[in-house]
Amino acid sequence: MKRILLAGIAIAALAGIIGSATAADLPRQAPMYKAPAYVAPMFNWTGAYIGLNAGGGWGKSSWSGTGDKFDVSGGMIGATVGYNWQFGTWVLGLEGDIDWTNIKGSNAFAETKNEYLSTIRGRVGYSFDRWMPYVTGGLALGGVKATDVLGNSRDETKAGWTVGTGVEFAFAPQWTAKVEYLYVDLGNVEFAGNKTDFYTNVVRGGVNYRF
Numbered sequence: 001m002k003r004i005l006l007a008g009i010a011i012a013a014l015a016g017i018i019g020s021a022t023a024a025d026l027p028r029q030a031p032m033y034k035a036p037a038y039v040a041p042m043f044n045w046t047g048a049y050i051g052l053n054a055g056g057g058w059g060k061s062s063w064s065g066t067g068d069k070f071d072v073s074g075g076m077i078g079a080t081v082g083y084n085w086q087f088g089t090w091v092l093g094l095e096g097d098i099d100w101t102n103i104k105g106s107n108a109f110a111e112t113k114n115e116y117l118s119t120i121r122g123r124v125g126y127s128f129d130r131w132m133p134y135v136t137g138g139l140a141l142g143g144v145k146a147t148d149v150l151g152n153s154r155d156e157t158k159a160g161w162t163v164g165t166g167v168e169f170a171f172a173p174q175w176t177a178k179v180e181y182l183y184v185d186l187g188n189v190e191f192a193g194n195k196t197d198f199y200t201n202v203v204r205g206g207v208n209y210r211f
Contacts, residue, residue, distance in 0.1 A: 043130045043170050045091045048211045051080040051176075055204025057103045057184070061112035063146075065194035072105035072112060072200060080206055082123075091132055093123035101142070103200055109149045112196055117142040117184065119162050130170040136180070137163035146189045146196040154191035158198070161185055168208075179205045 054077040062069040078099030085092050097119055104113035118141045125134030140162040147153040166180025181203050188197035 043127070045084045045086045045125070045127055045132060045170075048083045049081070049176070049208040051206050051208030053078055053080050053097060053099065053204050053206035055202060057101065057114075057117075057200040057202040059103070059184075059198070059200030061105055061196060061198050063110050063112075063194050063196050065192070066109055066148075068107055068110050070105045070107045070110075070112075072103050072114070072198070074101060074103035074114075076101040076103065076117065076202070076204065078117075080208065082208075084123075084125075086127065089127045091123070091125035091127050091134070093125065093134075094121075095123055095136070096120045110196070111145075111147045112198055113145045113147075114186070114198060114200065115143040115145060117202075119182070119184075121162065125168070131167065132169075133165070133167045135163075135165050136182070137161070140184045140186060142184070142186045142198075144186055144189050144196070144198045146191065146194070148192060148194070152192055154189050154196075156189050158186040158189065160187050164202075174210045176208045176210065177206070178208070179203075 056075045058071065058073040060069060061072050076099040078097055080095065080097040082093055082095035099117045101114050101117045104111065119138060121136045121138035123134045123136045125132040140160045142158055143155065144158050145153060145155040162182050162184045164180055164182035166178055168176050168178035170176045183201055185199040188195045
């Protein structure tokens with residue numbers, strides 16, 4: 001009985017040695033690594049851009065000499081140039097544009113017409129990655145032509161002011177689109193005892209190419 005017990009212990013020990021050696025010869029499984037999740041970089045608004053814009057305007061014109069006051073309206077199209085600087089989520093910009101316009105109105109006694117409009121404005125925006133709402137304001141320049149019932153007219157380039165708001169969206173790495181509202185006041189034109197003022201509300205869209 002003692003011999004049988006010793007033989008069993010020897011067999012078990014030998015099996016353990018063989019099993020360890022076999023396991024040591026097997027290739028070890030490579031550790032599993034999980035690929036990191038891809039995070040798209042935030043859009044950077046810094047840089048120069050050029051673009052096109054188009055829209056329309058509506059407002060009022062009044063003549064002090066006759067007491068006339070009437071609506072003005074019409075379309076516009078033009079070009080834009082600007083530059084943005086991004087600081088964290090805030091975006092500061094400087095933008096200029098010049099548009100051909102046909103914003104006009106009249107009654108039986110007078111006509112007021114705006115034939116072109118240019119603005120030089122600062123912009124302050126807040127970036128939500130590719131979306132940027134902004135406020136804007138600055139200088140407005142425009143041609144105002146006033147004509148009375150007798151055919152007398154005065155055509156002047158007037159300097160005024162503008163303020164507004166808008167939102168811009170980056171739909172491609174170098175392309176953005178925007179829609180904006182501006183209030184424009186070009187002051188008044190004086191002739192033949194009249195003061196003819198002009199102000200308008202502008203809504204326009206635009207597409208910009210960023211460098």
